[in-house]
Amino acid sequence: MTKQVSLTINGKQITVPDGTLVVDAAKMAGIDIPVFCHHPKLEPVGMCRMCLVEIGRPMLDRNTGQVVMENGQPKIQFMPKLETACTNRVSEGMVVMTVSDNAKEGQRGTVELLLTSHPLDCPICDKGGECPLQNLTMQFGPGKSRFLYDEKLHLEKQVPLGELIWLDRERCIQCARCIRFQDEIAGEAVLGFDERGRNTQIISLSDPGFDSVFSGNTTDICPVGALTTADFRFGARPWELKAQASICTQCPVGCNTTLNTRREAKAGGEIVVKRVMPRQNEEVNEIWLCDKGRFAYHYTENKKRLTRPLVRKDDKLARASWDAAAKFAAEKFSANKKDFVVLASGRLANEDLFNLKSLADTVGGRAILYSDMGGGGLTRLAGVGAGTNIGAMGAGDAILVVASDLYEEAPIWWCARQTSRRPRRDVDRCQPAPDQTGPLCEVRHPLCLRRRSKNHPRL
Amino acid sequence: MTHILLRHRDIPDINTLNVYKKNGGFAAFKKAVTKMKPAEVTEVVKNSGLRGRGGAGFPTGMKWAFIDKNNWPHYVVANADESEPGTFKDREIMEGNPFQFLEGVAIASYAIGANAAYVYLRGEFWELAAFLDEKIAEMEEAGYLGEDLFGTDYSLKIYTHLGAGAYICGEETALLESLEGKRGQPRVRPPFPPSYGLYGKPTIVNNVETLTNVPLILANGADWYKSMGTVDSAGVKIFSLSGRVRKPGNYELPFGTTFRQLIYEYGMGIQEGRPVKAIMPAGASSSLIAVDDKVLDTPMDYAAVRTLGADLGSASVIVLDDTVSMDWVVNKTIHFFKHESCGKCTTCREGNYWMRNLTERIHSGKGTGADVDLLLNVAKQMQGKCLCALGEFSTMAVVTGIERFPQDFKQAVRSNS
Numbered sequence: 100m101t102k103q104v105s106l107t108i109n110g111k112q113i114t115v116p117d118g119t120l121v122v123d124a125a126k127m128a129g130i131d132i133p134v135f136c137h138h139p140k141l142e143p144v145g146m147c148r149m150c151l152v153e154i155g156r157p158m159l160d161r162n163t164g165q166v167v168m169e170n171g172q173p174k175i176q177f178m179p180k181l182e183t184a185c186t187n188r189v190s191e192g193m194v195v196m197t198v199s200d201n202a203k204e205g206q207r208g209t210v211e212l213l214l215t216s217h218p219l220d221c222p223i224c225d226k227g228g229e230c231p232l233q234n235l236t237m238q239f240g241p242g243k244s245r246f247l248y249d250e251k252l253h254l255e256k257q258v259p260l261g262e263l264i265w266l267d268r269e270r271c272i273q274c275a276r277c278i279r280f281q282d283e284i285a286g287e288a289v290l291g292f293d294e295r296g297r298n299t300q301i302i303s304l305s306d307p308g309f310d311s312v313f314s315g316n317t318t319d320i321c322p323v324g325a326l327t328t329a330d331f332r333f334g335a336r337p338w339e340l341k342a343q344a345s346i347c348t349q350c351p352v353g354c355n356t357t358l359n360t361r362r363e364a365k366a367g368g369e370i371v372v373k374r375v376m377p378r379q380n381e382e383v384n385e386i387w388l389c390d391k392g393r394f395a396y397h398y399t400e401n402k403k404r405l406t407r408p409l410v411r412k413d414d415k416l417a418r419a420s421w422d423a424a425a426k427f428a429a430e431k432f433s434a435n436k437k438d439f440v441v442l443a444s445g446r447l448a449n450e451d452l453f454n455l456k457s458l459a460d461t462v463g464g465r466a467i468l469y470s471d472m473g474g475g476g477l478t479r480l481a482g483v484g485a486g487t488n489i490g491a492m493g494a495g496d497a498i499l500v501v502a503s504d505l506y507e508e509a510p511i512w513w514c515a516r517q518t519s520r521r522p523r524r525d526v527d528r529c530q531p532a533p534d535q536t537g538p539l540c541e542v543r544h545p546l547c548l549r550r551r552s553k554n555h556p557r558l
Numbered sequence: 559m560t561h562i563l564l565r566h567r568d569i570p571d572i573n574t575l576n577v578y579k580k581n582g583g584f585a586a587f588k589k590a591v592t593k594m595k596p597a598e599v600t601e602v603v604k605n606s607g608l609r610g611r612g613g614a615g616f617p618t619g620m621k622w623a624f625i626d627k628n629n630w631p632h633y634v635v636a637n638a639d640e641s642e643p644g645t646f647k648d649r650e651i652m653e654g655n656p657f658q659f660l661e662g663v664a665i666a667s668y669a670i671g672a673n674a675a676y677v678y679l680r681g682e683f684w685e686l687a688a689f690l691d692e693k694i695a696e697m698e699e700a701g702y703l704g705e706d707l708f709g710t711d712y713s714l715k716i717y718t719h720l721g722a723g724a725y726i727c728g729e730e731t732a733l734l735e736s737l738e739g740k741r742g743q744p745r746v747r748p749p750f751p752p753s754y755g756l757y758g759k760p761t762i763v764n765n766v767e768t769l770t771n772v773p774l775i776l777a778n779g780a781d782w783y784k785s786m787g788t789v790d791s792a793g794v795k796i797f798s799l800s801g802r803v804r805k806p807g808n809y810e811l812p813f814g815t816t817f818r819q820l821i822y823e824y825g826m827g828i829q830e831g832r833p834v835k836a837i838m839p840a841g842a843s844s845s846l847i848a849v850d851d852k853v854l855d856t857p858m859d860y861a862a863v864r865t866l867g868a869d870l871g872s873a874s875v876i877v878l879d880d881t882v883s884m885d886w887v888v889n890k891t892i893h894f895f896k897h898e899s900c901g902k903c904t905t906c907r908e909g910n911y912w913m914r915n916l917t918e919r920i921h922s923g924k925g926t927g928a929d930v931d932l933l934l935n936v937a938k939q940m941q942g943k944c945l946c947a948l949g950e951f952s953t954m955a956v957v958t959g960i961e962r963f964p965q966d967f968k969q970a971v972r973s974n975s
């Protein structure tokens with residue numbers, strides 16, 4: 100077990116694992132330290148200077164190396180300068196003050212500096228209402244600007260980084276979260292900084308622009324309204340939307356999602372999906388979603404889509420209410436218990452399949468879960484399935500990828516494998532065709548080769 | 559006096575291998591590799607009292623001793639990015655006395671167990687890089703660099719690397735990032751380079767002038783070196799003198815030489831015989847010292863200059879006379895820092911842009927007293943909150959300028975107040 104370290108934050112004594120960042124330790128104690136560049140999923144960089152706090156450590160005697168005591172308590176030595184909570188790791192006996200006058204002044208100063216270049220266009224900004232900069236300005240910022248409005252730097256406000264993501268250069272606060280996400284999580288370093296100083300700006304380094312299947316995630320972690328999706332921008336205000344928990348069925352990963360919906364006049368007053376957002380599930384998709392899962396929801400708008408139950412009567416399908424349809428189905432189930440067979444597609448979420456199987460079992464029927472996706476039978480025996488914790492993969496684990504191009508077929512697993520590369524994991528591959536998994540692994544599994552020789556291209 | 563660093567001024571053609579050898583060249587490196595243990599070399603440098611000449615004045619031997627011995631390989635990086643406005647000493651060393659500098663790099667490499675050393679030069683020094691490459695090739699041919707040096711199993715290669723002309727790359731961690739081929743932006747410290755440096759390996763980054771001292775310290779002993787300079791700051795320093803003096807240039811003098819001696823004896827006084835009004839002892843990063851007789855008679859060493867509310871830094875002494883208004887000076891330095899801020903941290907990126915707007919307003923005569931107060935307030939608000947020293951230093955001239963020369967700023971905004 101990791102060594103535990105005790106420290107005091109705002110007078111509150113807590114014990115956390117050694118190596119925890121001060122900002123995360125504070126969160127465990129229920130204390131929020133404001134951040135912009137820091138993100139729990141990304142490496143610390145200490146760029147935005149928002150999380151400035153006072154940090155003191157027990158004073159050590161130079162000769163003996165012992166803690167100096169004062170009135171029976173360890174003497175705490177505070178650093179002359181404020182320190183960033185996102186880059187300092189906890190140590191035994193540390194004392195952190197996040198709301199002292201000094202710390203508050205530092206945080207206020209940083210917000211003020213950030214706002215000197217910010218266009219303050221919250222009323223027309225897509226992020227308005229769910230914007231960390233807006234929230235932290237209300238909480239920590241000055242009420243009034245000392246910066247002359249006429250001296251604001253005006254930059255391009257509509258820059259397409261690629262087909263899916265737009266950048267507003269005025270709103271960007273250069274926190275590099277998007278760059279770091281592409282680099283560290285997606286493993287597709289297609290964004291970068293250009294120029295320097297106040298001219299620093301985000302650019303796409305790839306051709307075509309922003310060439311990544313994970314690009315939508317950058318708009319989620321952007322702490323301002325600089326990055327927006329072409330799909331949702333100017334589409335709705337966050338507070339008009341209703342959140343509905345769902346599961347993405349585009350691939351076997353089953354990412355947890357939130358559907359943001361609202362009624363729209365142009366849809367005839369019907370409820371429409373405005374956007375799909377990832378929903379945190381550390382065992383499945385953490386907080387990420389691939390672009391297919393995020394943007395490919397528009398099939399729900401197809402006019403031909405079955406949205407109401409139909410009941411077959413005299414060889415003709417007729418509209419029925421949900422209640423009537425359910426009643427009809429229940430009657431049929433009970434009448435033909437012995438011959439009752441449920442056939443379900445692997446496109447359904449595990450949760451739906453489970454419910455369907457329970458139903459079939461209850462009435463004594465049989466459920467055939469047709470599942471060609473995700474490996475079929477072998478997967479059920481040894482592969483990823485119910486109870487698998489993808490998030491727990493770590494150093495030393497071996498990953499066996501069987502006949503799957505993760506990048507194409509299960510992007511978020513590809514992503515999970517990508518992030519677990521440091522420290523490096525061994526990846527075995529049983530793969531008859533070249534794929535994106537290539538660069539990380541050289542081993543071809545003997546099992547796979549044997550199968551292939553018997554004209555069995557797929558396991 | 560005879561020079562220790564600028565020896566080309568005493569010995570013609572010392573930038574050729576034969577002349578350098580005839581004048582005791584490479585004897586110190588040979589002695590170190592064949593007769594001394596690496597730790598002994600570090601000990602001699604530690605005892606000499608040599609401090610880093612890049613600006614921070616950190617004890618060199620102590621830095622070498624900090625190298626993490628549980629993580630290999632080790633690297634030596636010579637910081638030849640020399641970009642501080644008013645500093646032009648490293649260039650003269652490398653042009654005039656290149657072998658002594660390279661021998662210093664070699665000795666430092668041996669002392670910390672590095673088999674590769676890099677000389678990182680600012681982009682504008684491309685001619686100098688080519689010149690050093692020739693000198694390194696000559697050393698390799700003569701058996702002073704390469705495999706199995708002097709019949710031992712120690713081997714060393716030195717490489718030059720050109721930056722792309724950014725001031726920030728003189729900051730050691732930004733330099734390392736740039737050397738690794740990345741964007742030149744400072745890293746969060748700690749960890750410091752002796753434990754996490756180039757490619758994440760323990761690295762010693764030393765200034766050109768610092769390293770050039772090393773061969774003679776090893777040849778003549780720590781006590782010889784300590785006999786020069788002051789108790790606080792041992793040895794000699796090259797003072798890059800510029801500004802309103804009659805004879806600007808590099809002057810190699812022992813620490814403890816007074817400002818008066820430097821300006822009047824060596825710099826031949828001020829143009830038109832005017833009085834000295836202010837001194838910037840460390841280039842654009844410097845605090846402005848308001849000059850009186852006491853200041854002029856202050857010995858120049860790290861501790862004494864600090865009593866004047868400034869730092870000696872890289873000792874690029876810029877002298878300003880009474881024709882210069884400090885609001886002009888502040889406007890100049892802030893334009894420089896606004897241009898050179900790397901943009902990584904909010905404080906420096908936004909702060910310098912704001913300060914540039916304010917000084918511009920003040921200097922162009924459109925400002926008010928409130929603008930001066932705001933400028934001072936913004937500068938103070940930035941202090942202690944930047945990611946690296948660039949941002950911290952950008953505020954020095956602003957704060958000291960306004961606090962020590964309030965009259966100049968009142969004058970600048972008089973038409974509006």
